[in-house]
Amino acid sequence: MAATPATQPLQVLGIAGSLRRASYNRQLLESARRLAPPALVITPFDIAEVPLYNADHDTDAARPEAVRRLKQAIAASDAVLFAAPEYNHGVPGVLQNAIDWASRPAFASPLAGKPVGMMGASGGISGTMRGQQALKLVLMSTLALMFPHAGIAITLAKDKFDAGGTLAHEPTRELLAVYLADFERWVRRQAALPR
Ligand SMILES: Cc1cc2nc3c(=O)[nH]c(=O)nc-3n(C[C@H](O)[C@H](O)[C@H](O)COP(=O)(O)O)c2cc1C
Numbered sequence: 001m002a003a004t005p006a007t008q009p010l011q012v013l014g015i016a017g018s019l020r021r022a023s024y025n026r027q028l029l030e031s032a033r034r035l036a037p038p039a040l041v042i043t044p045f046d047i048a049e050v051p052l053y054n055a056d057h058d059t060d061a062a063r064p065e066a067v068r069r070l071k072q073a074i075a076a077s078d079a080v081l082f083a084a085p086e087y088n089h090g091v092p093g094v095l096q097n098a099i100d101w102a103s104r105p106a107f108a109s110p111l112a113g114k115p116v117g118m119m120g121a122s123g124g125i126s127g128t129m130r131g132q133q134a135l136k137l138v139l140m141s142t143l144a145l146m147f148p149h150a151g152i153a154i155t156l157a158k159d160k161f162d163a164g165g166t167l168a169h170e171p172t173r174e175l176l177a178v179y180l181a182d183f184e185r186w187v188r189r190q191a192a193l194p195r
Contacts (some may be wrong), residue, residue: 007039010187013077014044017084017120017135022165024121024157028176029083031167035177040184042081057104058104067101073172074102074110079187082118086131091103091138092109103142106147111142115187119152119179121160127153147186152179 014027014033026044033042049066051057057064074080084095091099103109116139120128132151139146152175154160160169167173 009039009041010184012040012042012079012081013073013111014042014083015080016044017082017092017097019048020096024161025083025085027161027165028121028154028167030165032081032083032180034178035173036180037184038103040180045070047094050098050101053097053100056156070098071102074114078191079115079117082116082135084118084120084128084131084135085096085122086120086125086126086128089130090134091131096138098139099142105144109142111144114144115147115190116144116180117147117183121154121157123157125155127151127155145190149179149182152176
């Protein structure tokens, strides 16, 4: 990965781990997009069209178009930022499935060496921390580079987002803004490291 000059905007692919239209995690990603520093450009990628993984279709000739787009978008980005709920203390199936597609060929996929960050919002009091631990394990297997940070784990989401889907809780907005600024600095450092 070539060094990214501090003046050049970083391109971050945002992936939400929920397909629900009013998803808190989609709202979190959108709020992050708006709160990000000017040189951290977050572009959401919708994984709704990614079909279930089938190794028979994971060939250059047969790979589904949505998977091609996903892998190209990851490859073209400086970093990936996930916003995911916790499902049964783990990674939601739709997100695990998208990562499975993106993770091939093993250790040489677009995720290998890619800086990644993660956030989550849940309606309950766990704030997706168990899901984030599970997501870390999955991403580690792809050789993605994990942003070493305590993370963004939003509890009691209905109290933090307004009716329009904006993260309205001021202390959480401030936390998210700091996280994104730290993420930008860290991604730039990764880009500058010799490989
Ligand atoms: C299949 C399923 C499993 C869930 N498991 C958990 C869980 O383990 N822990 C938790 O805090 N919430 C769990 N929830 C609740 C979700 O965190 C909550 O629905 C959240 O709002 C979903 O994220 P979204 O708003 O981005 O769609 C689960 C929901 C579903 C549908």
